[in-house]
Amino acid sequence: MKILQLGKFYPIRGGVEKVMLDLTEGLSARGVDCDMLCACEQSQEIRLNEHGRVLCAKSLVKLAATMISPSMIVTLRRIAKQYDIIHVHHPDPMACLALFLSGFKGKVVLHWHSDILKQKVLLKFYRPLQNWLIQRADVIVGTTPVYVQKSPYLQGVAEKTDYIAIGIHEPEPDEERVTWMRQQYAGKKIVYSLGRLVEYKGYEFLIEAASYLGEEYVVLIGGKGPLQEKLQEQIEQRGLTDRVKLLGYIREEDSPSLFGACDVFCLSSVWKTEAFAIVQVEAMACGKPVVATRIPDSGVSWVNRHEYSGLNVPIMDAEALADAIRTLTADEETYRQYGEQARKLYETCYTYDRMIDRCLDLYRRIMEKK
Numbered sequence: 625m626k627i628l629q630l631g632k633f634y635p636i637r638g639g640v641e642k643v644m645l646d647l648t649e650g651l652s653a654r655g656v657d658c659d660m661l662c663a664c665e666q667s668q669e670i671r672l673n674e675h676g677r678v679l680c681a682k683s684l685v686k687l688a689a690t691m692i693s694p695s696m697i698v699t700l701r702r703i704a705k706q707y708d709i710i711h712v713h714h715p716d717p718m719a720c721l722a723l724f725l726s727g728f729k730g731k732v733v734l735h736w737h738s739d740i741l742k743q744k745v746l747l748k749f750y751r752p753l754q755n756w757l758i759q760r761a762d763v764i765v766g767t768t769p770v771y772v773q774k775s776p777y778l779q780g781v782a783e784k785t786d787y788i789a790i791g792i793h794e795p796e797p798d799e800e801r802v803t804w805m806r807q808q809y810a811g812k813k814i815v816y817s818l819g820r821l822v823e824y825k826g827y828e829f830l831i832e833a834a835s836y837l838g839e840e841y842v843v844l845i846g847g848k849g850p851l852q853e854k855l856q857e858q859i860e861q862r863g864l865t866d867r868v869k870l871l872g873y874i875r876e877e878d879s880p881s882l883f884g885a886c887d888v889f890c891l892s893s894v895w896k897t898e899a900f901a902i903v904q905v906e907a908m909a910c911g912k913p914v915v916a917t918r919i920p921d922s923g924v925s926w927v928n929r930h931e932y933s934g935l936n937v938p939i940m941d942a943e944a945l946a947d948a949i950r951t952l953t954a955d956e957e958t959y960r961q962y963g964e965q966a967r968k969l970y971e972t973c974y975t976y977d978r979m980i981d982r983c984l985d986l987y988r989r990i991m992e993k994k
Contacts, residue, residue, distance in 0.1 A: 625709070625987060626709075627658040627659070627987065628658075628704075628710045629647055629658065629659070630711065631662055631712065631716050631735075632662055632691070639902060640713050640716075646791075646979070647979075647980070648660040648676050648678070649672055650979070650980035650983075651675075652674075652675035653676075654980065659679055660678045662678070663682075663693040664681065664683065667681060667695060681693045681698075682695045683696075692718065696719070696722045697721065697722045697725050699722075700728075701725065707728075707730060709730060709732070709733060710723060710728055710731075710733070711733040711735060712733070712735065712757070714735060714736050714738075715739070717754075720757050724753060724757075731990050732762055733761065733764075734763070735765050735788075736764055736766050737766075737900075738897065738899040739776070739777060740754075754777065763986065763990055764784055765786050765986065766785065766786075766788075767789060767790050767900040767923060768789065768923025768927065769923075770922070771922065786986060788979060788986065789973055790974070791905075791978050792905055792909065794909055794976075795883055795884070795906055795910055798881045801881035801885075809844075813840055813888070813953050814842055814886040814888075815887065815888050815889075816845075816846070816882055816889050817843070817846070817892065818846040818874060818879070818889075820847050821847055821851040821855060821870075822850065822851060823851065824897040825893050825898070826893050826894035826940065829939075829940055831843070831862065831864065833892075834862075834946075835862055836943055836947075837946050837949060839866075841949070842866075842869065843868045843890075846872075846882060847873070848873045852870060886912060887912070888915060888953060889912050889934075890914075891903065891916040893916075894917065894939045896919055896920065896922045899923055900924065901924050904916060904928050909974070911963045913933065913959065913962035914933055915935055916935075917938070918937065918939065924936075932969065933965055934952065934966060
């Protein structure tokens with residue numbers, strides 16, 4: 625069995641590409657021949673191990689969040705026959721076009737990470753190709769059952785949908801770093817959030833929530849983005865400079881320690897653009913309870929099991945966020961129980977090995993079908 629992961633960028637720039645690379649590395653480490661074809665600034669081949677490679681196709685320009693890469697089309701036409709399964713990661717119009725023109729006759733797995741929500745003009749032109757891909761796929765995989773059930777584009781193909789929850793390697797917080805971070809906010813309960821400072825993250829509601837929390841709480845928001853100045857202005861206008869901190873860019877090596885140092889992780893997102901929120905899983909892996917939002921048609925509140933790994937609240941509701949944070953930290957026993965359950969949920973549902981197991985099982989099932 626030989627697999628090709630087909631999709632976005634290299635080096636890694638987002639969640640979709642991270643899943644692609646994790647699958648390629650995990651499957652090839654188990655002796656499955658698995659390559660990854662994606663757009664890149666320069667054409668190159670990166671050998672991961674004996675069974676896996678990253679094949680980079682040179683791109684010309686980025687247009688509407690899509691890398692324009694004629695090289696990807698040429699490369700896939702040349703190599704497609706080598707593979708039994710092409711696992712294409714959506715949304716990526718360039719990858720879909722390359723598959724359409726490849727002449728590939730084997731099995732196709734369509735990984736539906738999210739609907740195209742922002743690029744309305746792009747979707748208008750891409751829709752016929754997207755419809756072809758949905759029909760061409762042997763199986764359509766979401767990251768949660770909720771998202772594929774609710775997507776308006778997947779109605780009528782429920783019989784061939786499945787899901788593979790995103791799994792992660794266990795984070796390894798640096799204990800010295802964790803101790804240092806907690807000393808910076810001694811005597812405070814630390815509420816942490818991590819993500820790009822963009823509209824769909826709903827950070828204005830998390831900042832507002834801080835005004836409903838007592839002075840024993842501090843809210844730390846990691847990440848950078850176009851809303852940084854606006855959010856900082858909100859913090860200052862609300863007189864919350866001692867209770868809400870924008871940390872800016874978080875280095876990859878520092879991220880586990882911030883999860884380890886916090887008491888509660890809070891996801892305040894408000895749009896379906898947030899389809900899974902892997903940061904919730906990172907928090908659970910560190911034994912931290914999660915407050916998340918019930919985004920309509922999103923899988924976010926499925927990932928965070930309500931009243932087990934944490935609490936889910938309505939979107940755009942600062943008071944509800946604050947109430948949930950207080951509930952989780954009300955007393956030591958409640959906090960301990962939620963933290964232990966969050967860790968258990970990670971161990972049973974969201975480990976890296978479980979994701980690879982689920983993917984392998986899926987491949988074997990579709991290869992058995994004639």
